Amino acid sequence: MRKTAMLALGLLAAAALLTGCGSDTKDAAPARGANGSPGAFASAPGKDSDAVVKGIAHRVVFEVGGTGPSRVMWVGNTNHFEQVTLPWTKTETVQLEDAQLKVGVPVSVVPGSVEAGDGKLKAAPCTITVDGKKVADNNDGASPKPCSYTLKD
Template identity: 65%
Template structure:
């Protein structure tokens, strides 16, 4: 049991480090009054550059199954880490822009541990759905890997 707990903590720490380098985009609705986007000349962008292009909006659904409470790390528009009540679902609308259109963005969810039928801790089951289609899972908690998917247009 101690080994499983150490594995779960290590997995969460590794995922936090990996996703810590993710994009910190603002939602359109999160801009504060008085915030103005920088002008093209201030950012060094020339008119007609591809960085202003936007892709199609995608609905990304993160799910973690189980019962009780668990810590969950997920990376969509921004990185999040919090304790949640299971089962848990989070839906985000994501729209790729600029260089993201070419390289994509990795979305992920790292579930915390839940108690299995044998009393041992195991990763909670997780899934990611994009536009209604399941694109990632951890085999109902049988895999210690997080659920992750490269979102591309």
Template identity: 65%
Template sequence: MRKTATLTISLLATALLATGCGSEKKDDSPVKTSKASPSTSAGSEAKGSSLGKKGVPHQVAFEVGGAGAAQVMWNGNSHHFEQVTLPWTKTETVQLEGAELKVGVTVSVVPGSVRGPDGMLKPAPCTIKVDGKRVADNQDGKSPKLCQYKLKD
């Protein structure tokens, strides 16, 4: 009797697997999928969204003032961290694309420390210019905050 029950369960499991239990669903639902070409589908997805779109290129200049050497971290097209000789300037072309067109992207520079007139360390002065216009600074090093700006098209 035990052999018959085991054999029956094995046959049922095999039959279920053979009939497609757990396999891809057949198209018997009322929802029909589009068989449009890839270029048509991609174009329709991009309508009304910023997928694949690019914004205007912007010249972003990061500047750190002072004298001597300092560690500087900046974020434009990517993140950078390096030892530089002051005064220092780095210019990058930043072009927003995709979702960045709606939400923007933050560009920033974290200046290292320099000696102030009193001999104490203070943040080096920093500025960010976008297309030649000053958009952020740390009040000539008086503010301990980094220089940052939300770039939007």
């Protein structure tokens, strides 16, 4: 009986926390910068609009080699996971702003498996290129690690 009461109390507490922690944002407008575009950061209240740090855009190219169908996960502006046909390439523009300029933003690609020459499965070859410079690869699939890089300025 005591276990049941404690479980019920825990569930009620969790429900209260979940319902009380949200915010009512249905009427709130997204933050907009001086140019009015979503995602642009406005300066903090009481500060000059000149205090906004301008962002720096980078062209990031994710590539996975091999042939045939495979699953690929990549992280650029957002996380993606999908079924693709190899070879596969995806290009995104990643915008660094404010603190991201110093601490960076991780980008990565996790290739699926492909059949090696001996019939066994191995990681598909992957690369990441930033602004025309190769910054990560998995040595033609020899490394089981994904391709990853931290974009900074």
